Amino acid sequence: MVSAMILSDLVQGKKNPYADVFSPSRSILRPHLAVNGLEAMVSLLTPTAKRCPHLGCALKWNPQARTWDCPCHGPRFTEEGKLIDNPATGNLEL
Ligand code: FES
Incomplete structure (x- = not known):
């Protein structure tokens, strides 16, 4: 559904607020990726x-x-x- 909306807006020359989120050239390097990695590392090293x-x-x-x-x-x-x-x-x- 979102991709249909993005493509429809693209054809009509409109800016879609979700286009950057689903862009094939978006970066996966985000701050939350580092936070998730740190949390996983802490969890793996926690004695339990x-x-x-x-x-x-x-x-x-x-x-x-x-x-x-x-x-x-x-x-x-x-x-x-x-x-x-x-x-x-x-x-x-x-
Ligand atoms: S679900 Fe992956 S480590 Fe627990």
């Missing part, structure tokens, strides 16, 4: 007993949802370690 089975980031306990959450790519696990959300593909080994 509970690790995500996906790539090994330190899991954080979410007291409101009562789940184990991985800050790296977003999967969640029940209190007992059963997988709720991807991208992890298996349960925790507790």
Whole structure:
């Protein structure tokens, strides 16, 4: 839908506010990329007993949802370690 809007505006000579976001020549080097990399590195180096089975980031306990959450790519696990959300593909080994 967005690409149709961008192409339609392009044909009509209008400036589309989303054109830069979807431009094939956009740069992926953004400040949040460095922040995400730093957070992942800190998580990987954090001493903890509970690790995500996906790539090994330190899991954080979410007291409101009562789940184990991985800050790296977003999967969640029940209190007992059963997988709720991807991208992890298996349960925790507790
Ligand atoms: S390391 Fe936890 S989801 Fe990738």
